[in-house]
Amino acid sequence: MTPQVISQQVIEAHQLTEPEYDKIVSLLGRDPTYTELGIFSVMWSEHCSYKSSRIHLKKLPTRSKLVLQGPGENAGIIDIGEGYAIAFKIESHNHPSFIEPFQGAATGVGGILRDIFTMGARPIAVMDAIRFGPLDIPRNRRILEGVVSGIAHYGNCFGVPTVGGECMFEDCYNGNPLVNAFALGVFRKDEVFYGKAQGVGNPVIYVGAKTGRDGIHGASMASAEFTEESKQKRPNVQVGDPFLEKLLLEACLEAMQTGAIVGIQDMGAAGLTCSTCEMGSRAGTGVEIDLQYVPQRETGMTPYEIMLSESQERMLLVADKGREAEVFAVFHKWGLDAVTVGRVTPDGILRVKDHGQVVAEIPNRALADEAPLYDRPHTKPARLAPLEAPPIPDRSAPGMLRADLIALLRSADLCSKRWIWEQYDYLVRSSTLAGPTADAAIVRVKETGTSIAMSLDGNGRYCALDPREGTKLMVAECCRNVSTSGALPVAATNNLNFGNPERPEIMAQLVESIEGMAEACEFFETPITGGNVSLYNETLGEAIFPTPVMGIVGLMKTAQPTPIHFPEAGLNLILLGGFGTCDETHFGGTQYAKVILNSLWGLPPGLDMAYEKRVHQAIREIVLGGLAAAAHDVSDGGLAIALCESSFGPAGIGAHVEIPLGMRPEFPLFHEGPSRILVATSQFENVLEVARKNSVKALPIGVTMKERLRIDCGSETLLDCDLTELRQPWETSLERLLRQQ
């Protein structure tokens, strides 16, 4: 493990290019030691340095009156009023979750939770966006089950509610699942902690779990494509202990109250390396540590291994000199290791010693700020599907609609995800007002009168057809979810999952997507306060669909939420925003095209952002005005699926609706055009009035009724069936798909 000679081979094994190595030599003025090479390789990895995406990420809006902290810290921070703030961020753990699904997903949750509480915020919600290959392949079933139990294991024990998320399936995620975990925490806005090593002479203290050999090179593994050898990288995946993390949380928050902590940062990707040099770099100081003091789980670890270990549940903090004892007392109360491993120096250098002997000496800036920056060539995004629609067969014969609707309800993307979310504790902290079945999860902040609505969304199919428009649609959808709950969207976090940026057509997807996101986030006034870029999502040369995932956070006064389910019969049904328009080209990204026609073509649905925003305004007024008995965003699967989902509530109330003549019925029922929300109301006129005032359409489409779903078109009845006929396949499908042999 410790070849002292740095050969071409060793450099390549560290995924550094020749020019990158030359840059290291010129920054140091000499050849690096083996330990130094390892340190550079993780800090300059795509995962840590964002070297391919940084120049494009600068295009994203990051400011607003409410943003207290934008990108660059452990998490973004938003002012929620009454002296409180929230910190939130999303992060991927795609590669580890493929290699070892349970621990990969568990440590993904653990990592994002640490990002939140390292800032002083108590985590109050987690959500997960997860994507897998088709479930008819046994390996994908195993990955799904492992990922779900990993998320459950970590979040449930830690004591944070997992309140929502999404789970989608596509061939392209076969061999490259996506696991994106979002966490959100709350704190007093005058009690924010930053990862800064301030105050020359202050002690640098290591707390939490002991360092082992796990996860060495995790960050650089996440920055390479998958090959057959990747499966042998299992030891690179870290192992999580949610109990230890819970203790670390309580101890850190308690230690922060002593006032003796100057700066604090978690040890995530690139472990001790990243935390030491970033803390120094942010404060313009240096950090000197001696590895002999680092608590170790194994004997005989080399400096290289200690510096690159990604053992979980560790924190690095800087305390006021002379007040170490106060800090130690808190950690010892919680039964945790806490030792001084070094001190803050004035020279701006990361100096690593082993029993007094210097093994690495690198200017912090070289690691954190001088990382390579690439403007990688990008062409036009490759068309991943034909523009032209295939012949769409006529499926209007009696009985076919029912069969198609059931096929959609049974599909992996649209079926009930109850099997997943019932494994998550979504209620702990007794603050969950709306959980996994809602358009947006709502969690109240008990200390204030404010609640936080949040939604995670992504749509690889739309982005495959057009990364720019697909990304804008995703932002719109996410804001629509939040607005449907009655909240005002105020900020966003993004997780950009793409293939190999060294391929110009993939780089083009990334650039288009970021630019689309910038435009939409600007327009919907949801600045990006942080996030994560995950590149090289390819297995054996096959890239995933461009899959940006968005987390949007909204604020509302704490109040009883409006359900998505119809509560009683006889309510008027209004399609706020109207039926929308659709043609064959814009139908190719729908779930109908995927499930019924087994095809992908054309363009994503068209989006008019100004109209979309007016719809958001209107639905907020309707919900906050108490005019809606139920409200549900129309998205994947279109109006027919939205009607079903609203009908599958505890009251067993369905609907009788009429769709317009003149279009083929699949379009109004299954197209996925944006800017539409289904509203059930007993205050028909008032809802129409709000819509009129906001210049958005509001079409009466029918009424709610007991136990049945009926759809008419002119004088013809397209569908009339008992809800249980629809609900049963929807509810049991996922379990059935997982049990298939």
Place this chain on the structure above:
Amino acid sequence: MKFGVVVFPGSNRDHDAWYAVSKILGQQAEIIWHDATSLGDVDALILPGGFSYGDYLRCGAIAKFSPVMPSIRKFAADGGLVLGICNGFQILVESGLLPGALVRNRGLKFVCKLVPLRVETTNSPFTSEASQGQRLLVPVAHGEGCYVADDRTLDRLEAEDRVTLRYIENPNGSLRDIAGILNEGRNVMGLMPHPEDAAEPLMGSSDGLVIFQSMVSALVAAR
């Protein structure tokens, strides 16, 4: 009245319990750390949900050796009201303060859902404010909540009217649908569902509050 909420390393519904009795019911409530050797002047104890000591080995198995346990045993032996919720129930069972055992859910998975319960007896300081047969909608959130005991024990619990709550829809395979039981002295109750998470309309149900209200009534009556 003054409630003590016992916090073990890994407890995570301690705050929920504290919130229900203090903020919703307006009672005094204080946190008691697991290494406390005295319980102070509390009138009733709550052992909250969570993963005490990581629930390594077996749920509640390590907590029974914690420094605070002797005081809890004494408090219970002296007739003090002790409510164990979820992990708290597991700890009471491990400590022998309640009979039986809690094992892995029949479905082998953690399950979090609102479940309907039926009040089986009002002859207890934890259910006196409910009505016999009342339906309560209260969530469960556990991986090891399947209540088991030998037939003799189960028969005896029933004969002595010590089953306080049963599941109407059994989420975990508990024998005879048992969700909550009493000790012989009727002053210690354990239950797997979380009444503290169904304590006001914003939580989606306030049916659980009756458990804490009953405790307050019992304490007031005893004064």
